[in-house]
Amino acid sequence: MSLLDPILILELATIGTCTxxxxxxxxxGGGMIMVPFLSIILAHKGYPADYTVKMAVATSLATIAFTSVSSVRAHNQRGAVLWPVVKVLAPGILVGSLLGAQIAHALPGKLLGILFAIFVAFSATQMFLNRRPEPSRTLPGPLATFGVGNVIGLLSSLVGAGGAFVSVPFMTWCNIKIHDAVGTSAALGFPIALAGTIGYIYAGLGLPQMPPGSVGYLYLPGLFIISAASMVMAPVGARTAHRMDIQPLKKVFAVVLYCLAAYFLLR
Incomplete structure (x- = not known):
């Protein structure tokens, strides 16, 4: 597979624009779209099936680091990032993300794909339910919040997501406004991506039959092209979110996620 294949570049750029x-x-965080389509691209190029999902997850995490910076800037300009919440959740997230990468390396690729399908279906269900929190709920104490960070980091590292599928429902459950929860979740994507990417690079070093341009499980051409397109489009998405009611759109997107989950299970 040539690194300068124009079809490959177009495919990766399209993924980056959407995510x-x-x-x-x-x-x-974009992982719900990026992981399935990047794994499909790599599988069609003939690389080992046990690697493709892990490479897609690792590349998704690395891309989130770039997307997060761009998205956080846009949300922060509107005061929608709660930095005290980021500060208490980030340490647990770092630990959980490093651990998640090592667990993913030990799992068969097919099992990781099934876990990803379950994650996508869960995320879609959360979007459909849209439960409102009790007004009296607040964030738990530091120890419990550290534990929540562990869970967010671990699950996110396993499936290549930015953590919003856990962190946004958790924060809204704790009576944080949805726009603030989304903005804060974007900021939490950076420590998830950083720790998870390091873990996947270490776990995949020295493996045979990896695509050219790979470092461990990290696929560098995907990282650079998808990140460039993502960083351009993330602020556009953030501005759109603050101008419209995104709840109906979430239900439409949830249907797309159910279709992706079914595809992964059928594979």
Whole structure:
């Protein structure tokens, strides 16, 4: 597979455009779109099936680091990032993300794909339910919040997501406004991506039959092209989110997620 294949570049740029916009609009980090389509591209190029999902997850995490910076800037300009919440959740997230990468390396690729399908279906269900929190709920104490960070980091690292599928419902459950929860989740995507990417690079070093341009499980051409497109589109999505009611759109997107989950299970 040539690194300069124009079809490959176009495919990766299309993934980046879609995931960047959705990251800014819905705070989802883009992994739910990026992982299935990148794994399909790599599988069609003939690389080992046990690697493709892990490479897609690792590349998704690395891309989230870039997308997060761009998305956070847009949300922060509107005062929608709660930095005290980021500060208490980030340490647990770092630990959980490093651990998640090592667990993913030990899992068969097919099992990781099934876990990803379950994650996508869960995320879609959360979007449909849209439960409102009790007004009396607040964030738990530091120890419990550290534990929540562990869970967010671990699950996100396993499936290549920015953590919004756990962190946004958790924060809204704790009576944080949805726009603030989305903005804060975007900021939490950076420590998830950083720790998870390091873990996947370490776990995949020295493996045979990896695509050219790979470092461990990280696929560098995908990282650079998808990140460039994502960073352009994430602020557009964030501005759109602050101008419209995104709840109806979430229900439409949830249907798309159910279709992606079914595809992964059928594979």
């Amino acid at each position: 960047g916009f959705l990251a800014g609009l819905l705070g989802i």
